[in-house]
Amino acid sequence: MCLAIPGRILDIKDNEASVDFGGVKRPVRIDLVDAKVGDYVIVHTGYAIEVLDEEEALESLKLWRQILSKMDDDPKRFP
Amino acid sequence: MILRDFRDRGLALKASKEIGDMASTLGKVKIMHVCGTHEDTITRFGIRSLLPENVEVISGPGCPVCVTTNREIDEAISLAQKGITVTTFGDMLRVPGSRSSLADSKADGNDVRIVYSVTDAVEIAHKNPEKEVAHIAIGFETTIPSNAVALQDAPENFSILCCHRLIPPAMELLLESHEVRIDGFIDPGHVSAIIGVKPYRPLAEKYRIPHVIVGFEPLDVLFSIIMLLEMIKNHECEVRNEYSRVVKEEGNQKALSIMDAVFEPCDVDWRGFPVIPRSGLMLRERFAEHDARERFELRVEPTEDLRGCRCSDVLKGLIYPRECPLFGKACTPKKPVGPCMVSAEGACSIMYRHTS
Numbered sequence: 501m502c503l504a505i506p507g508r509i510l511d512i513k514d515n516e517a518s519v520d521f522g523g524v525k526r527p528v529r530i531d532l533v534d535a536k537v538g539d540y541v542i543v544h545t546g547y548a549i550e551v552l553d554e555e556e557a558l559e560s561l562k563l564w565r566q567i568l569s570k571m572d573d574d575p576k577r578f579p
Numbered sequence: 580m581i582l583r584d585f586r587d588r589g590l591a592l593k594a595s596k597e598i599g600d601m602a603s604t605l606g607k608v609k610i611m612h613v614c615g616t617h618e619d620t621i622t623r624f625g626i627r628s629l630l631p632e633n634v635e636v637i638s639g640p641g642c643p644v645c646v647t648t649n650r651e652i653d654e655a656i657s658l659a660q661k662g663i664t665v666t667t668f669g670d671m672l673r674v675p676g677s678r679s680s681l682a683d684s685k686a687d688g689n690d691v692r693i694v695y696s697v698t699d700a701v702e703i704a705h706k707n708p709e710k711e712v713a714h715i716a717i718g719f720e721t722t723i724p725s726n727a728v729a730l731q732d733a734p735e736n737f738s739i740l741c742c743h744r745l746i747p748p749a750m751e752l753l754l755e756s757h758e759v760r761i762d763g764f765i766d767p768g769h770v771s772a773i774i775g776v777k778p779y780r781p782l783a784e785k786y787r788i789p790h791v792i793v794g795f796e797p798l799d800v801l802f803s804i805i806m807l808l809e810m811i812k813n814h815e816c817e818v819r820n821e822y823s824r825v826v827k828e829e830g831n832q833k834a835l836s837i838m839d840a841v842f843e844p845c846d847v848d849w850r851g852f853p854v855i856p857r858s859g860l861m862l863r864e865r866f867a868e869h870d871a872r873e874r875f876e877l878r879v880e881p882t883e884d885l886r887g888c889r890c891s892d893v894l895k896g897l898i899y900p901r902e903c904p905l906f907g908k909a910c911t912p913k914k915p916v917g918p919c920m921v922s923a924e925g926a927c928s929i930m931y932r933h934t935s
């Protein structure tokens with residue numbers, strides 16, 4: 501029920517956006533967010549509930565890669 | 580897109596190795612999540628098989644369809660029997676009430692329609708001004724704001740049967756009851772997108788349990804387990820945010836204020852749980868005419884329990900679905916006995932689909 505999927509806003513008219521979900525276009529209400537064309541939004545039952553911060557996503561992945569590879573290199577951790 | 584990277588197998592294996600390493604210094608660890616979508620990620624990607632024996636992830640009351648009570652299903656059926664057009668998300672259709680389901684009611688010729696969004700339900704009301712349309716409003720904080728938006732300019736013939744519930748009070752009840760041991764919480768990412776990080780803090784502090792707010796890709800879940808194990812190891816009881824690409828500290832203020840304008844908290848029972856203080860919502864006075872319970876004077880008979888179904892224990896994290904004697908035998912998605920086997924987000928249905 502709380503399933504929500506990301507899609508990219510193609511176009512906005514009033515409180516409705518046209519959102520691209522990997523090639524499938526659907527209308528999405530954007531009353532609950534401040535979003536602009538090009539943003540990724542998280543969509544739940546026809547409403548965008550939040551904007552996805554792409555930079556933050558990349559940043560957190562980069563961090564995890566670093567953390568986990570350090571562990572790999574540490575001979576004490578994985579004998 | 581970037582999200583594919585959150586499924587990176589190599590990184591997942593590294594994470595799982597790290598979890599194993601961290602867990603080897605700890606005793607038994609029991610982590611609970613409270614979201615059907617997390618259960619889906621965990622089961623679908625076989626995450627439990629990547630965990631060491633002493634780390635267990637159990638599922639709690641995280642499926643809005645499943646925690647809806649027989650009383651509410653009976654109320655929805657009684658609306659349909661009164662000749663009102665009832666709109667519902669598809670998952671609710673086959674959930675058994677005391678004696679029958681909305682699907683049975685539809686088969687009897689009543690006007691029960693599946694919608695994908697509350698917007699569709701309002702649209703039906705607009706197009707049929709001669710009809711009364713009642714929407715079965717289920718869902719947690721993720722879903723509530725959209726219903727609040729819809730109610731703000733809903734037509735006169737539109738009402739809702741409010742079955743909304745709030746997650747943090749249910750987590751608190753679980754902790755208070757001490758029925759199940761919980762060493763850490765995987766907090767629901769999309770509920771948190773609305774409510775933010777703050778509401779979990781008093782829980783973390785009072786019950787001395789670490790929380791991590793988590794996204795829905797397999798790596799999100801694995802990373803969160805590392806974060807939890809680290810806090811458990813260091814005896815820290817904080818709320819950390821793994822899903823920072825979506826969840827902000829203060830949540831979605833716009834959604835919260837719309838929600839607050841339309842609804843106010845009330846006490847309500849959940850399937851498997853007693854009445855939980857301030858865990859439900861009711862419409863504020865200003866929207867009372869859109870309250871289906873008042874509008875149609877719904878009074879349902881005392882309800883009956885579903886015989887043999889152990890959904891209550893599944894929802895409290897006391898048993899895995901397989902431990903229910905009816906699982907896969909008398910109870911399958913084709914012939915569900917309890918709601919946990921009906922809903923796509925129900926733990927029984929998820930386990931059946933991914934393992935049978």
Ligand code: SF4
Nearest residue numbers: 889890903910917927
């Ligand atoms: S397997 Fe069926 S009967 Fe058993 S707890 Fe799950 S839904 Fe209820």
